[in-house]
Amino acid sequence: MLEIKDLTVRIAEDGKEILKGVTLSVPDGEVHAIMGPNGSGKSTLAYVIAGRDGYEVTGGDILWNGTSILEMEPDERAAAGVFLAFQYPIEIPGVATMTFLRTALNSLKKKRGQAELTTPDFLRLIRAKAAELGVTDEMLKRPLNVGFSGGEKKRMEVLQMTMLDPSLCVLDETDSGLDIDAIRIVADGANRLRGPGRSMLVITHYQRLLDFIVPDKVHVLAHGRIQKTGGKELALELEKSGYAGFAGKAA
Amino acid sequence: MIVTLMKTEAEEALARQFAAVASSLPGTGVAAARRAAAMDRFRETGLPHRRIEEFKYSDVRSALKTAFAPADVQAPIVDANAIEAALGPVASLDADRLVFVDGAFVQSLSSSEIAGVTFRRFATGQPTDDAAFSAIAGANPLLALNEAFASDGAVISVDGARKLAGRLLVILYLHTAREPRRVTTRNLIEVAANARIDLVEVHARIGTAAVQTSTATRLVAGDGAEVAHIKIDREISAATHLSLWDLELGAATVYRGFQLTAGAGFVRNDIVARLPGADAKFDVSGLMLGRGDDHVDTTLVVDHIATGCESRELFKAVLDDRARAVFQGKVIVAPEAQKTDGKQMSQALLLADDVEFYSKPELEIYADDVACGHGATAAELDESMLFYLRSRGIGLAEARSLLIESFALETLEKIENDDIRAVARSVVITWLGADL
Ligand SMILES: Nc1ncnc2c1ncn2[C@@H]1O[C@H](COP(=O)(O)OP(=O)(O)O)[C@@H](O)[C@H]1O
Ligand SMILES: [Mg+2]
Numbered sequence: 001m002l003e004i005k006d007l008t009v010r011i012a013e014d015g016k017e018i019l020k021g022v023t024l025s026v027p028d029g030e031v032h033a034i035m036g037p038n039g040s041g042k043s044t045l046a047y048v049i050a051g052r053d054g055y056e057v058t059g060g061d062i063l064w065n066g067t068s069i070l071e072m073e074p075d076e077r078a079a080a081g082v083f084l085a086f087q088y089p090i091e092i093p094g095v096a097t098m099t100f101l102r103t104a105l106n107s108l109k110k111k112r113g114q115a116e117l118t119t120p121d122f123l124r125l126i127r128a129k130a131a132e133l134g135v136t137d138e139m140l141k142r143p144l145n146v147g148f149s150g151g152e153k154k155r156m157e158v159l160q161m162t163m164l165d166p167s168l169c170v171l172d173e174t175d176s177g178l179d180i181d182a183i184r185i186v187a188d189g190a191n192r193l194r195g196p197g198r199s200m201l202v203i204t205h206y207q208r209l210l211d212f213i214v215p216d217k218v219h220v221l222a223h224g225r226i227q228k229t230g231g232k233e234l235a236l237e238l239e240k241s242g243y244a245g246f247a248g249k250a251a
Numbered sequence: 252m253i254v255t256l257m258k259t260e261a262e263e264a265l266a267r268q269f270a271a272v273a274s275s276l277p278g279t280g281v282a283a284a285r286r287a288a289a290m291d292r293f294r295e296t297g298l299p300h301r302r303i304e305e306f307k308y309s310d311v312r313s314a315l316k317t318a319f320a321p322a323d324v325q326a327p328i329v330d331a332n333a334i335e336a337a338l339g340p341v342a343s344l345d346a347d348r349l350v351f352v353d354g355a356f357v358q359s360l361s362s363s364e365i366a367g368v369t370f371r372r373f374a375t376g377q378p379t380d381d382a383a384f385s386a387i388a389g390a391n392p393l394l395a396l397n398e399a400f401a402s403d404g405a406v407i408s409v410d411g412a413r414k415l416a417g418r419l420l421v422i423l424y425l426h427t428a429r430e431p432r433r434v435t436t437r438n439l440i441e442v443a444a445n446a447r448i449d450l451v452e453v454h455a456r457i458g459t460a461a462v463q464t465s466t467a468t469r470l471v472a473g474d475g476a477e478v479a480h481i482k483i484d485r486e487i488s489a490a491t492h493l494s495l496w497d498l499e500l501g502a503a504t505v506y507r508g509f510q511l512t513a514g515a516g517f518v519r520n521d522i523v524a525r526l527p528g529a530d531a532k533f534d535v536s537g538l539m540l541g542r543g544d545d546h547v548d549t550t551l552v553v554d555h556i557a558t559g560c561e562s563r564e565l566f567k568a569v570l571d572d573r574a575r576a577v578f579q580g581k582v583i584v585a586p587e588a589q590k591t592d593g594k595q596m597s598q599a600l601l602l603a604d605d606v607e608f609y610s611k612p613e614l615e616i617y618a619d620d621v622a623c624g625h626g627a628t629a630a631e632l633d634e635s636m637l638f639y640l641r642s643r644g645i646g647l648a649e650a651r652s653l654l655i656e657s658f659a660l661e662t663l664e665k666i667e668n669d670d671i672r673a674v675a676r677s678v679v680i681t682w683l684g685a686d687l
Contacts, residue, residue, distance in 0.1 A: 050642050053634065078644035090639040094657025100640075103653065108644035143657075160643060 002026040002049075002168055002199050007060035009041075009048055018044045020224030021060065026168075031200040033210055035235060036221035037243040042203045043087055045221070046172040049201075050084040051077050064168060079111035083166030085157040087173040087203075092144040097156070100144045101126060101163055108164055129162045133189050150177035158189040169193060169200045175209035187212030207239040222246040262297045264318040266290075269399055272321055276402060277373070282384050289398035296392040308577040308609040309548040311393070314517040315491055319463050321400060322353040322432040329427055329457065334360065337425060337457040340677035341483065344670055346419035346451070353427055354402040354434040365420060367413030367446070373404040373437060383439045387469040387497050391521060394495055397467045400435040409476075411443035416479070419670065421451045426462040426486065433463040444473030444501065449668050452482040454492065454515075461490035461516070467497070474501040474528055480508045481671055485678055486515045495521040498535075502528025502557065508535035509666050510549065511675050513682040518547040526588075527556045534563040536665040540682050541574030541606075548577035555588040555618075562592070567662050568599040569655060569683070570606035581613040582623060589618050595625035600632070600658045655683055 002025065009019040018041040026032045036042050048055050049062060051074035061068050069077050092100070106116045117125065130140060133155045145153050154174050161169055171190065175183050190200065190213050202213055210218070210232060218234040220227045220243075227246045228234065258266075269290050276286060299305070300312035329352055335342040349370060350360035356372045373383065383406050387394060405422055426434060442448060456462060464486065472478050484492055492515045500506050512518050522535055539547040553562050568576035578597040599608035612625035632654050640650035659679050666672040 050638075052638050052642075073647070074638060074641035075644050075646050075650075078642055082642075084642055086639070090635050092636050092639070092654070092657065094661045095653055100643075100653075103649065104640075104643035104645055107646060107649065111644060164643060 001028055001065060002201070003063040004045075005061045005063070007045075007048070007062060008058045009044060010056050010058055012054050012056045017058075018224060019048075022221070022224070022226055024219050024226055024229070026199040026201060028199055029194075029196040030216040031194060031202060031213060033202045033204060033215040033218045033235060034221050035204060035207070035218060035238055038205065040222050041224060042221055043172055046084055046087075046170050046201075046203060049170055050074060050082060075107065075111070078164070078166075079108055081167030083161050083164060083169050085154075085161055085169070085171045085174050087176065089145050089153040089157055091146045091148075093146050095144050097142060097144045098126070098140045101140075101160065104160070105163055126163065129159055132192070133159050133162070134185055135159050151179070151182040154178055154182070154186055155189075158186045162189060162193065167198050169198065170203070171200065172203045173205060174202075175204055175206065183209060184212060207235040210235045220246060258297065259312055261312075261315045261318040265396065266294060268318065268321060272400075276400070278384060285385050286399045289395040293392055293395040293399060296395075299392050305550060305579070308575075308579075308611075309519050309546065311493070311519065314546065315463070319431040319433040319461070319490070321402070322428055322434045329357075329360070329425065331360070333457050334425060337455045338423070338453065339455075339485065339681065340674045341421070341423075341451075341453050341455070344419055344421060344451070344674055346421040348421050348423060349405050350423045350425065351403060351436060352425045353432065354424075354436055356403050356405070366417055367410050368420065368448070369408045369410070371406050373401065373406055373439075384437075386439050387437060387467050387495070389495075389497065389523060391495065393465065393493050393519070393521070394467055397435055397437055397465045397493075397495070400433070400465070401437045401467075402435055404437040405440070407438070407440045409440070409442040409446045409448045411446050411473075413446045413448060416447045416449045416477070416668070419449050419451055419668065421453060424452070424454045424464070424466065426456040426464070427458045428460050428462065429458050431461045431463075431490065433465070435465045437466065438468040440468065440470040442470070442472040442476040442478055445475040446473070447477040449479040449671065450481070451671055452480075454482075454484045454486050456486045462486060463490050464492045464494070466493070467495040469497040469499075471499045472501055472504045472506060475503050476501065477505045478507070479666070479668060479671075480506065481666060481675070482510045483675060483678060484510070484512045484515050484518065487513070491517045493519050496523065498522070498524040500524065500526050500528065500531045500533060503530045504528065505532045506534065507665065507667060509662075509675075510535075510537035511678060512537070512539045512547050513678050514540050514542060514545050515547075516545060518545075520547075520549045522549070522551045523554075524552070524562075525554045525556060526560045526562070529557040530559040531557075532561045534665060536563070536565040536662055537567075538659055538662045538679065539566070539568040539576045540659070540679070541568065541576055542571040543574065544572070545574040546577075547575070548579075550577070550579040552581045553583065553593070555582070555584040555591045555593070557588060559590045560588065560592070562594070564595040565662055565665060566597045567659065568597075568608055569602065569659050570599060570608060571602040573603070573605045575607040575609070577609045578627075579611045579613070580625065581615065582625075584614075584616040584618050584621050584623065586617045589620045591618060591621040591623065593621070593623040597627045598658075599629040600655065601629055602632070602655070652683065656680065659683065
């Protein structure tokens with residue numbers, strides 16, 4: 001279970017306060033959506049969960065399965081099961097996608113005390129998962145994310161998520177820039193991971209993705225706080241009324 | 252007359268050494284006269300220092316505090332196993348070899364016959380050598396010093412029948428001395444029209460002592476020739492490595508040069524290229540690896556003389572501790588050289604606060620219909636890339652080395668031959684792994 005308790009975060013560089021007391025919980029096996037206007041701090045929250053530098057947590061806590069993860073390094077969090085599908089996946093020239101996947105998977109296996117995969121097992125796994133997500137061999141041979149289209153990058157994120165077997169998946173705008181067919185592919189990928197051992201936080205600006213990944217709960221983030229929590233119908237309401245209704249509730 | 256007053260200890264020593272060894276250096280009387288003239292030219296300028304524009308960032312005079320004694324050209328017998336060990340990954344190359352030990356050719360370690368290639372030593376004492384001897388022209392004082400002291404080298408002709416690159420040709424320079432020594436060699440490589448060859452120049456060290464290397468190579472490629480030309484310097488903490496490539500490429504040649512410098516004290520790599528024929532494709536690139544107090548300089552001049560030539564340069568530096576790298580790249584486009592297409596890039600990865608990278612691109616364009624560009628970057632490891640890798644479970648140290656490796660290895664894509672690329676890769680990985 002993910003528990004975010006009264007989390008306050010500011011940008012380390014300029015001291016700007018972005019999150020002003022975010023509280024929410026995602027029980028095991030549930031999928032929660034976070035919706036909010038641009039600039040409301042959705043990515044900030046995702047990065048703070050994953051452990052990116054440059055954000056200063058000034059109060060509150062993030063617990064994963066009862067333990068605070070705030071002091072953990074990003075790779076330790078990954079070993080504990082945290083996975084962030086980036087809104088803007090990073091291009092890494094010179095690192096072949098295949099090499100990267102293998103290095104990441106084996107690092108995680110090692111940290112989790114599991115046996116590393118043999119080359120044939122690894123290849124079998126990657127081929128099967130890549131095919132499900134329409135990731136071609138040619139993409140796997142290229143340097144990581146370099147020259148990938150927006151849609152290819154998002155499929156690569158979901159492929160990584162599938163390969164690395166996380167227990168907490170944070171998807172940051174995985175739908176942005178995708179056409180409807182591509183959304184279906186990545187949503188199917190995410191849905192295959194739904195299950196009792198896994199919690200998901202699906203961040204999106206539009207309701208559209210939630211037609212495919214149907215959430216158990218929807219939280220509205222605006223002005224640094226969760227303004228409203230409801231069922232999946234809340235997403236539809238927001239689609240009609242927009243976020244303007246939350247303007248008055250600024251801190 | 253006041254020149255003497257300005258001489259450094261090293262310059263004095265060089266003059267004394269020349270007086271002592273000149274008569275025993277190989278060559279005819281003509282060659283001897285040329286050596287003496289070269290030494291006179293050198294004496295006028297002395298070692299280049301930072302007040303000379305081209306050496307602004309690489310003060311050879313202060314780097315070369317002492318001049319080591321010239322290596323004994325009666326090459327010691329070296330054990331084949333020791334050579335293989337010194338060569339590291341280069342040893343596994345399936346290649347023809349020409350081996351020079353401490354500046355002298357060793358037939359017993361070299362291939363006796365190379366398909367499509369004739370080889371002779373510089374230093375046979377034949378009058379025919381005279382022309383070859385002075386074929387490398389230029390005002391660089393280091394070149395004059397090289398001409399004065401050159402003890403040996405390869406004169407290679409690749410004949411027009413060699414239509415495929417064929418087996419690699421590796422020229423090895425091994426240093427075995429147990430005392431600090433100076434080794435001076437020069438090569439002349441002539442590639443006939445439409446011939447092909449892949450050539451690798453390797454500098455490595457077996458001995459424990461520091462080496463001062465001076466090497467100069469002139470390569471002339473006839474029209475339509477295809478040449479891959481790679482230099483791998485793994486002398487490792489040698490005192491100094493001074494290298495000069497003088498390239499002249501005919502019409503429609505395809506030339507791919509690459510220089511890998513894996514941490515060798517003070518290094519100056521000069522490259523001078525002339526493109527007098529139309530439609531040549533010229534690419535010279537390199538990777539400079541430095542740590543400790545290493546100083547690695549690449550200074551390049553590309554002279555576009557005819558129409559429609561393409562030139563590409565990509566030079567990268569990976570710098571740690573207090574290491575310094577210099578890249579100076581001048582591209583000259585003559586008025587007649589219309590449709591020249593030139594692109595140059597230099598990039599440094601800065602791994603410590605005290606490293607320095609000097610980049611000086613220069614374009615001198617006298618033609619109006621050309622596309623020339625250059626760029627330079629110097630950056631630390633990218634935080635967002637590091638975070639991305641770490642968020643996938645990769646530890647900090649491993650994420651750093653993945654990124655450093657990928658930065659460095661990108662340059663090796665310029666090497667088309669898979670075997671050479673694998674060797675270069677292994678040299679790079681070993682160097683990087685030695686201390687990160
Ligand atoms: N690293 C950063 N440096 C400076 N400002 C930032 C940084 N990250 C986010 N911000 C600012 O924080 C606010 C929230 O951004 P973000 O979390 O990306 O919002 P969202 O994902 O909801 O669009 C924005 O005003 C953004 O400009
Ligand atoms: Mg965002």
